Amino acid sequence: MEQPGSHDATATAEGVNRRSLLAGVGGLLAAGGAGALVSPAAAEAVRPERDPRVEALLAKMTVEEKLGQLQLVGTEDAARAALATGRLGGVFSVVGAAKLNALQRVAVEGTRLRIPLIFGLDVIHGYTTNFPIPLAQGASFDPAVAGADATVSAREARRGGIHWTYAPMMDVTHEPRWGRIAEGSGEDPFLAARMAVAKVRGYQGDDIASPDRLAACAKHFVAYGGAEGGRDYNTVDVSLQRLHNLYLPPFKASVEAGVATVMASFNTISGVPAHGNGYVLHDVLKGAYGFRGFVVSDYTGVEELILHGLAGDGADAAAAALPAGVDMEMVSTNYVRYGARLLAERRITREQIDDAVRRILLVKVKLGLFERPYVDEAGEVKAPSPAALAASRQAAGRCMVLLKNDGPVLPLAKSVGSVAVVGSLGTATYDLNGTWAGLGTGAGTTPPVTVVDGIKAAAPGATVTYTAGCTVDGTDTSGFAAAQQAARAAEVTVVVVGETAAMSGEAAARSTIDLPGVQEQLVAAIEETGKPFVVVLVNGRPLTIPALHDTAPAILEAWAPGVQGGHAIADVLFGAVNPGGKLPVSFPRAVGQVPIYYNHENTGRPADPANKYTSKYLDLASGPLYEFGHGLSYTTFRIDGLRLSATRMPARGGRIEVSARVTNTGARAGDEVVQLYLRDPVASIVQPVRRLRGFERVTLAAGAAKTVSFTLTPEDVGFYDNAAKFRVEPGEIQVYVGNSSAATLTASFTVT
Numbered sequence: 001m002e003q004p005g006s007h008d009a010t011a012t013a014e015g016v017n018r019r020s021l022l023a024g025v026g027g028l029l030a031a032g033g034a035g036a037l038v039s040p041a042a043a044e045a046v047r048p049e050r051d052p053r054v055e056a057l058l059a060k061m062t063v064e065e066k067l068g069q070l071q072l073v074g075t076e077d078a079a080r081a082a083l084a085t086g087r088l089g090g091v092f093s094v095v096g097a098a099k100l101n102a103l104q105r106v107a108v109e110g111t112r113l114r115i116p117l118i119f120g121l122d123v124i125h126g127y128t129t130n131f132p133i134p135l136a137q138g139a140s141f142d143p144a145v146a147g148a149d150a151t152v153s154a155r156e157a158r159r160g161g162i163h164w165t166y167a168p169m170m171d172v173t174h175e176p177r178w179g180r181i182a183e184g185s186g187e188d189p190f191l192a193a194r195m196a197v198a199k200v201r202g203y204q205g206d207d208i209a210s211p212d213r214l215a216a217c218a219k220h221f222v223a224y225g226g227a228e229g230g231r232d233y234n235t236v237d238v239s240l241q242r243l244h245n246l247y248l249p250p251f252k253a254s255v256e257a258g259v260a261t262v263m264a265s266f267n268t269i270s271g272v273p274a275h276g277n278g279y280v281l282h283d284v285l286k287g288a289y290g291f292r293g294f295v296v297s298d299y300t301g302v303e304e305l306i307l308h309g310l311a312g313d314g315a316d317a318a319a320a321a322l323p324a325g326v327d328m329e330m331v332s333t334n335y336v337r338y339g340a341r342l343l344a345e346r347r348i349t350r351e352q353i354d355d356a357v358r359r360i361l362l363v364k365v366k367l368g369l370f371e372r373p374y375v376d377e378a379g380e381v382k383a384p385s386p387a388a389l390a391a392s393r394q395a396a397g398r399c400m401v402l403l404k405n406d407g408p409v410l411p412l413a414k415s416v417g418s419v420a421v422v423g424s425l426g427t428a429t430y431d432l433n434g435t436w437a438g439l440g441t442g443a444g445t446t447p448p449v450t451v452v453d454g455i456k457a458a459a460p461g462a463t464v465t466y467t468a469g470c471t472v473d474g475t476d477t478s479g480f481a482a483a484q485q486a487a488r489a490a491e492v493t494v495v496v497v498g499e500t501a502a503m504s505g506e507a508a509a510r511s512t513i514d515l516p517g518v519q520e521q522l523v524a525a526i527e528e529t530g531k532p533f534v535v536v537l538v539n540g541r542p543l544t545i546p547a548l549h550d551t552a553p554a555i556l557e558a559w560a561p562g563v564q565g566g567h568a569i570a571d572v573l574f575g576a577v578n579p580g581g582k583l584p585v586s587f588p589r590a591v592g593q594v595p596i597y598y599n600h601e602n603t604g605r606p607a608d609p610a611n612k613y614t615s616k617y618l619d620l621a622s623g624p625l626y627e628f629g630h631g632l633s634y635t636t637f638r639i640d641g642l643r644l645s646a647t648r649m650p651a652r653g654g655r656i657e658v659s660a661r662v663t664n665t666g667a668r669a670g671d672e673v674v675q676l677y678l679r680d681p682v683a684s685i686v687q688p689v690r691r692l693r694g695f696e697r698v699t700l701a702a703g704a705a706k707t708v709s710f711t712l713t714p715e716d717v718g719f720y721d722n723a724a725k726f727r728v729e730p731g732e733i734q735v736y737v738g739n740s741s742a743a744t745l746t747a748s749f750t751v752t
């Protein structure tokens with residue numbers, strides 16, 4: 001077997017080389033028989049469908065026109081310049097129905113074959129109506145939240161002339177320093193897959209030609225979340241088993257859900273940049289998964305093969321990316337520049353060009369662009385509708401996680417006489433949208449409702465004061481005295497601290513993940529007053545907040561909650577909404593613990609405080625501050641009555657129902673997320689100590705109970721090995737059911 005990172009040149013019929021990472025392993029897989037991920041047949045990419053209109057066009061197109069379809073540009077000027085030569089497939093990041101129609105007119109009326117352009121945009125968690133950031137949506141443990149965002153976003157964006165969104169992002173990550181953790185669903189592949197599928201369905205519906213739907217884009221393919229040190233774009237060196245068990249599952253699920261497009265990622269994967277990685281794009285995505293849509297590069301991702309050191313120049317870069325499986329080039333222009341020459345030099349083939357063109361034209365056909373290239377400008381959505389705002393507010397409430405609530409201090413009484421809001425995020429607007437705020441923050445966009453305004457609306461009888469105390473990342477503490485004075489004068493203080501929107505997202509890695517600036521000291525200053533207070537966190541990543549945990553009576557994780565943020569936070573603070581979110585990612589005690597994640601493998605020496613020679617730090621307690629799946633409620637729940645429908649599961653065709661009863665044992669209605677984890681204690685590849693394989697969020701009235709059941713099949717107990725082969729091995733499987741990854745209710749069954 002060749003080592004990961006080695007290349008092999010696989011000769012195709014035309015004698016053209018196709019770079020394939022791990023080609024040696026591919027060969028081994030080919031011999032792997034039943035269950036092998038890359039079977040001999042699947043190692044060849046699945047061919048896109050044959051559509052008569054596409055075939056007729058292909059027959060008429062010159063090589064130059066074909067290469068033009070592979071080009072995507074990101075500005076109006078670049079679009080006009082490319083259209084002048086008739087060589088353009090799509091445009092992204094240009095917004096406004098009239099502008100887009102004008103560009104479309106040039107393509108449809110001014111080019112020889114009248115092929116319409118596809119218009120893309122990063123509609124990540126909203127277009128005019130911003131929903132909570134995707135990490136927050138992960139915390140809802142409710143795919144319907146992701147579905148609601150996608151449905152509203154698709155309607156608004158399509159009516160603005162956009163056809164294609166660069167979402168959902170589904171990069172699983174163990175790296176809270178990485179700013180793009182905000183854009184995904186956190187550290188678990190099962191949760192990420194469920195949320196991704198809900199988004200794909202929400203954007204695409206049953207028919208992407210519908211005037212309310214978009215083509216989705218599963219990104220970033222793949223393992224982008226493995227960036228070393230959490231530094232964006234950084235190297236990823238990953239075992240095959242981890243690639244297939246951790247990073248690929250959401251993509252596989254999205255392809256199964258019919259996602260129209262996939263975006264390649266900026267990182268290397270075991271030495272081969274994704275944009276030139278034939279193993280992941282060709283063999284896995286288009287081969288084993290049978291993906292029939294098209295792959296778009298990320299921004300200049302093809303050109304970046306030069307700086308990565310995979311290609312010597314632009315021609316080399318194109319010669320690596322197209323055969324590897326990148327169909328459309330974003331921003332850089334190496335396909336259109338060098339494609340004809342590479343074809344003449346037999347470094348790429350006509351089939352490879354045709355395959356890419358076919359895939360792109362098919363998506364345009366499915367979008368209905370040949371029948372309806374223009375959007376109705378009168379129907380453009382320029383501001384959130386009341387229904388969209390209500391959906392965003394409801395979603396935000398479902399995403400919030402109550403981390404701590406001693407006393408309990410929360411919920412606050414609506415009859416409270418006075419509230420002091422402290423912290424500069426208390427009056428923040430656009431920061432509440434977090435990264436990728438749809439149409440952005442400029443004129444004509446709708447600013448989010450501030451926390452102060454949300455509290456004023458929720459407690460109209462109260463005197464609400466506001467004192468910043470400090471800025472988010474400054475060092476000036478001179479405002480603390482005024483903040484303390486305000487806290488002393490009020491019945492309760494709400495301290496709003498966290499991160500600005502720019503502190504997470506792309507190219508926003510942080511080397512520490514503490515509360516920035518002097519915000520932690522601000523909380524301590526409020527504590528000094530001895531008056532009741534609660535902390536609201538606004539942030540795009542897990543933060544290290546042990547000091548807050550020690551001092552604050554209550555902590556509400558609100559994330560970047562979107563356009564209705566202030567109202568949604570007040571809904572939870574005053575109990576109109578009982579929080580039911582759970583952490584989709586572990587909160588470390590200190591940044592030095594990173595990577596820390598619940599689904600880790602055991603060592604031969606698991607942490608034991610009584611034994612020095614175990615896997616731990618000398619200077620820090622083991623484990624996270626808050627574990628994956630953690631989240632409190634204003635009521636209490638009991639989960640018991642764990643039952644398995646059988647004690648044995650045949651490895652082929654087996655099935656076991658796991659059920660448990662959840663009872664609301666408190667005095668008010670609330671939500672609980674019943675979570676099912678599995679552990680395979682003995683396997684040929686050591687398995688995570690726990691793996692989430694089921695969850696259900698239930699709403700129960702006080703005193704009410706419900707039985708929740710999950711169906712397990714061999715797919716839930718199996719795993720990929722280091723030859724990327726899916727294995728279901730005989731032996732014991734332990735089941736844990738509870739309300740976090742620390743669940744203790746347990747049973748087991750045997751795979752036979």
Ligand code: NOJ
Binds near residue numbers: 122166219299
């Ligand atoms: C770069 C980002 O990595 C990607 O997520 C985004 O879709 C593109 N830019 C286009 O804006």
